[in-house]
Amino acid sequence: MRLTKEEQEMLDGGLGDAARESMEILVALGKIYGAERMIPVTSVQVSGVSYKTIGQAGLEYLADLAEKGARTRVQTFLNPAGMDREQWKEMRIPADFAEKQIQVLDAYSRMGITKTCTCAPYFIGIRPKKGEHVAWAESSAVAFANSVLGARTNREGGPSALAAAICGVTPCYGLHLDENRVASLIVDVKCELKGVADFGALGSAVGKLVKTKYPAFRGIKSATEEQLKVLGASMAATGSVPLFFIEKITPEWNVAKDAERITIGAAELDAERKAIDSGLKPDLVTIGCPHASLKEIKEVAELVAKRKPTCEFWVCTSRKMKEEADRLGYSRAISAAGGRVVADTCMVVCPLERMGYSVTGTNSGKAAAYLPNLCKQNVAFGDLEDILYR
Amino acid sequence: MEIKARSIARGKATGQALISHAAIGFLGGVDPATGKVMEKGHPLEGKNIAGKVLVFPNGKGSTVGSYVMLQLAKNKKAPAAIINVSAEPIIAVGAIISHIPMVDKAEKDVYAILKDGQKVTVDGDKGLILIS
Numbered sequence: 317m318r319l320t321k322e323e324q325e326m327l328d329g330g331l332g333d334a335a336r337e338s339m340e341i342l343v344a345l346g347k348i349y350g351a352e353r354m355i356p357v358t359s360v361q362v363s364g365v366s367y368k369t370i371g372q373a374g375l376e377y378l379a380d381l382a383e384k385g386a387r388t389r390v391q392t393f394l395n396p397a398g399m400d401r402e403q404w405k406e407m408r409i410p411a412d413f414a415e416k417q418i419q420v421l422d423a424y425s426r427m428g429i430t431k432t433c434t435c436a437p438y439f440i441g442i443r444p445k446k447g448e449h450v451a452w453a454e455s456s457a458v459a460f461a462n463s464v465l466g467a468r469t470n471r472e473g474g475p476s477a478l479a480a481a482i483c484g485v486t487p488c489y490g491l492h493l494d495e496n497r498v499a500s501l502i503v504d505v506k507c508e509l510k511g512v513a514d515f516g517a518l519g520s521a522v523g524k525l526v527k528t529k530y531p532a533f534r535g536i537k538s539a540t541e542e543q544l545k546v547l548g549a550s551m552a553a554t555g556s557v558p559l560f561f562i563e564k565i566t567p568e569w570n571v572a573k574d575a576e577r578i579t580i581g582a583a584e585l586d587a588e589r590k591a592i593d594s595g596l597k598p599d600l601v602t603i604g605c606p607h608a609s610l611k612e613i614k615e616v617a618e619l620v621a622k623r624k625p626t627c628e629f630w631v632c633t634s635r636k637m638k639e640e641a642d643r644l645g646y647s648r649a650i651s652a653a654g655g656r657v658v659a660d661t662c663m664v665v666c667p668l669e670r671m672g673y674s675v676t677g678t679n680s681g682k683a684a685a686y687l688p689n690l691c692k693q694n695v696a697f698g699d700l701e702d703i704l705y706r
Numbered sequence: 707m708e709i710k711a712r713s714i715a716r717g718k719a720t721g722q723a724l725i726s727h728a729a730i731g732f733l734g735g736v737d738p739a740t741g742k743v744m745e746k747g748h749p750l751e752g753k754n755i756a757g758k759v760l761v762f763p764n765g766k767g768s769t770v771g772s773y774v775m776l777q778l779a780k781n782k783k784a785p786a787a788i789i790n791v792s793a794e795p796i797i798a799v800g801a802i803i804s805h806i807p808m809v810d811k812a813e814k815d816v817y818a819i820l821k822d823g824q825k826v827t828v829d830g831d832k833g834l835i836l837i838s
Contacts, residue, residue, distance in 0.1 A: 337802060337803060340715070340716070340802045341798075341799055341802050341803070344714050344715065344793070344798040344799070344802060345795055345798065345799075347712065347714070347793075348793055348794065348795065348798060364769075364770075369770065370770055370773060371770065371773070372777070373738065373770065373773035373774050373776060373777040374770060374773045376773070376776065376777065376780065377772075377773045377776050377803060380776075473769045473772075473795060473796075473799070474769065475769075475772055475799045475803065476795065476799065
């Protein structure tokens with residue numbers, strides 16, 4: 317790899333141990349993926365935040381790195397943590413877990429990382445422009461950044477994202493290069509997509525078929541950012557998809573001449589919905605996978621104000637969005653109906669399996685994909701009106 | 707004998723070769739307290755990787771495996787060095803943060819040359835495998 321003078325200085329240890337180790341990681345990844353050089357990034361999203369996913373081993377790594385003087389050089393924020401920093405007691409998060417989670421967040425904080433824990437940074441103003449290079453790690457945020465915003469990022473892991481934050485660069489390969497941003501699977505959508513759950517089911521179904529191809533959708537007439545968020549998140553969960561296109565909707569549309577074609581119609585969508593929905597009544601409904609936008613919080617607040625749900629429910633979002641929802645009275649309306657607006661965390665990365673729930677409701681194909689294994693939950697899948705009043 | 711390879715993680719170390727034809731996943735696959743391979747049905751199940759020059763194709767499984775390698779190093783149960791056929795990020799990152807010398811893409815087939823228990827040195831700075 318060709319390194320700049322400053323990159324070489326970092327590799328040689330001239331800027332401290334943490335920068336040296338971080339540059340070693342980036343150079344090794346560059347070698348593995350055949351990068352010729354590094355490219356500066358404007359923002360970094362670090363994954364490996366919930367104590368549930370990184371455990372004691374991860375906590376020790378982060379504490380060591382902070383101790384070695386690691387400091388970030390670019391705007392860096394975090395993936396969701398295992399709990400709401402302020403409401404963990406009310407959420408009934410076990411105290412031993414909370415203690416470790418606070419230590420993880422403190423280690424990140426010592427490195428200069430903001431404690432913004434969200435999988436939907438694009439709803440709170442972190443929106444890289446078309447062609448801008450970033451290093452994001454959370455799979456759905458990666459899909460959104462590449463596909464909906466037209467920014468450029470590979471699917472980073474925890475250590476590679478952190479190394480990019482500390483060095484301000486990432487190896488230039490994969491989705492940072494034009495020639496790799498090409499779809500080779502055309503998906504003809506032959507049915508109307510009504511609510512968020514339809515986009516979730518579509519993503520869940522297509523993710524299982526893509527193998528390593530990037531999909532390009534035809535026949536989707538319109539989509540809100542909330543629907544695109546769920547489509548990308550669901551494909552990322554079932555098929556590790558980091559980039560997709562939708563004709564006339566996404567900023568890029570590059571399809572290979574020899575692209576394979578598949579068709580998804582009402583029957584396939586219905587079959588997918590049935591495959592992921594247990595049909596059970598949930599004891600907890602979780603909304604906001606990925607994190608809810610203000611519009612989604614408002615929709616829930618209005619819905620539950622008219623009719624009180626028959627189960628406990630959470631709306632998961634970023635702290636900034638929760639503060640906005642508090643200010644506008646949505647949080648109060650949700651509490652009055654027996655729910656809770658929860659910040660910093662989500663249903664997948666918090667220790668649900670230790671909290672006495674067994675059936676969790678969601679309208680997201682992503683949550684439906686992860687809840688059974690990561691949280692030992694049965695899944696109730698459907699649109700809000702269905703799962704909140706089942 | 708000296709075999710050229712690609713340097714992945716710096717440092718130089720010597721140990722007895724422990725050879726696996728199967729990929730290794732460190733999270734859940736290796737006990738960080740003892741260095742013993744725990745994965746059921748793995749060719750190395752029950753063997754201890756501590757202090758060995760671990761030869762395997764590549765990593766697999768959770769990316770948290772990188773951190774488990776660091777825990778092994780802190781407990782002084784890490785391999786002395788690593789030779790991979792083709793490195794992937796979990797093992798490469800794990801070796802770097804744990805200061806375990808590592809190379810991959812050797813110019814000769816190490817599986818044909820190396821035997822279990824044979825003394826071998828990995829030079830991660832120069833990208834060399836030295837067999838005495």
